[in-house]
Amino acid sequence: xxxxxxxSEALNIQEGKTATLTCNYTNYSPAYLQWYRQDPGRGPVxxxxxxxxxxxxxxxxxKVTFDTTLKQSLFHITASQPADSATYLCALEEWAVxxxxxxxxxxx
Amino acid sequence: xxxxxQSPRYKIIEKRQSVAFWCNPISGHATLYWYxxxxxxxxxxxxxxxxxxxxxxxxxxxxRFSAERLKGVDSTLKIQPAKLxxxxxxxxxxxxxxYEQYFGPGTRLTVT
Numbered sequence: 001x002x003x004x005x006x007x008s009e010a011l012n013i014q015e016g017k018t019a020t021l022t023c024n025y026t027n028y029s030p031a032y033l034q035w036y037r038q039d040p041g042r043g044p045v046x047x048x049x050x051x052x053x054x055x056x057x058x059x060x061x062x063k064v065t066f067d068t069t070l071k072q073s074l075f076h077i078t079a080s081q082p083a084d085s086a087t088y089l090c091a092l093e094e095w096a097v098x099x100x101x102x103x104x105x106x107x108x
Numbered sequence: 109x110x111x112x113x114q115s116p117r118y119k120i121i122e123k124r125q126s127v128a129f130w131c132n133p134i135s136g137h138a139t140l141y142w143y144x145x146x147x148x149x150x151x152x153x154x155x156x157x158x159x160x161x162x163x164x165x166x167x168x169x170x171x172r173f174s175a176e177r178l179k180g181v182d183s184t185l186k187i188q189p190a191k192l193x194x195x196x197x198x199x200x201x202x203x204x205x206x207y208e209q210y211f212g213p214g215t216r217l218t219v220t
Binding site: 004009032034041042043044045046049089091097098099100101 | 112148149150151152153199201207208209210211212213214
């Protein structure tokens with residue numbers, strides 16, 4: 001069955017630095033991969049989608065890469081702010097096999 | 109545009125009791141999903157509806173869980189009887205044909 005792993009359960013960084021989150025998957029070749037943000041007590045919110053033929057996708061301070069050879073996606077937040085503190089989830093395609101998430105804390 | 113609505117937001121029940129959750133998706137969204145999210149885990153898909161038909165319920169524990177979407181709009185998820193391990197947040201999401209899923213705020217269930 002498809003398996004998706006987010007290597008870090010938690011990541012703490014200083015404000016202004018770039019946060020890099022990792023998502024690895026096995027037993028599957030997804031046509032696309034999604035990233036979501038989840039705040040405590042709320043449902044996930046869609047951030048970005050990247051297709052298998054796209055190397056990189058950007059949205060404001062967010063950047064996602066997709067390496068189908070490594071079976072890995074990286075999610076970057078540049079110039080991080082305390083308001084970026086949340087749990088970030090990656091998901092395989094539409095039926096959404098979700099990773100456990102990485103809790104990002106940006107310290108002022 | 110109103111988002112996905114869920115009720116109740118919180119529910120505490122004893123084991124072996126029954127409970128039902130309600131979801132109203134975004135207007136016009138044909139696809140509706142129910143997820144279970146245990147603390148510290150990612151959401152796990154329980155069931156997916158396309159209009160009022162079931163697309164995928166392979167991970168739904170059918171001996172105790174049931175779901176329906178009779179008129180292809182709102183949906184109900186029921187647990188009967190509940191077990192301690194059912195304590196989780198139950199998320200409803202809808203999709204209007206694109207790639208993005210829109211999630212509701214979830215119902216936090218505690219089984220004691």
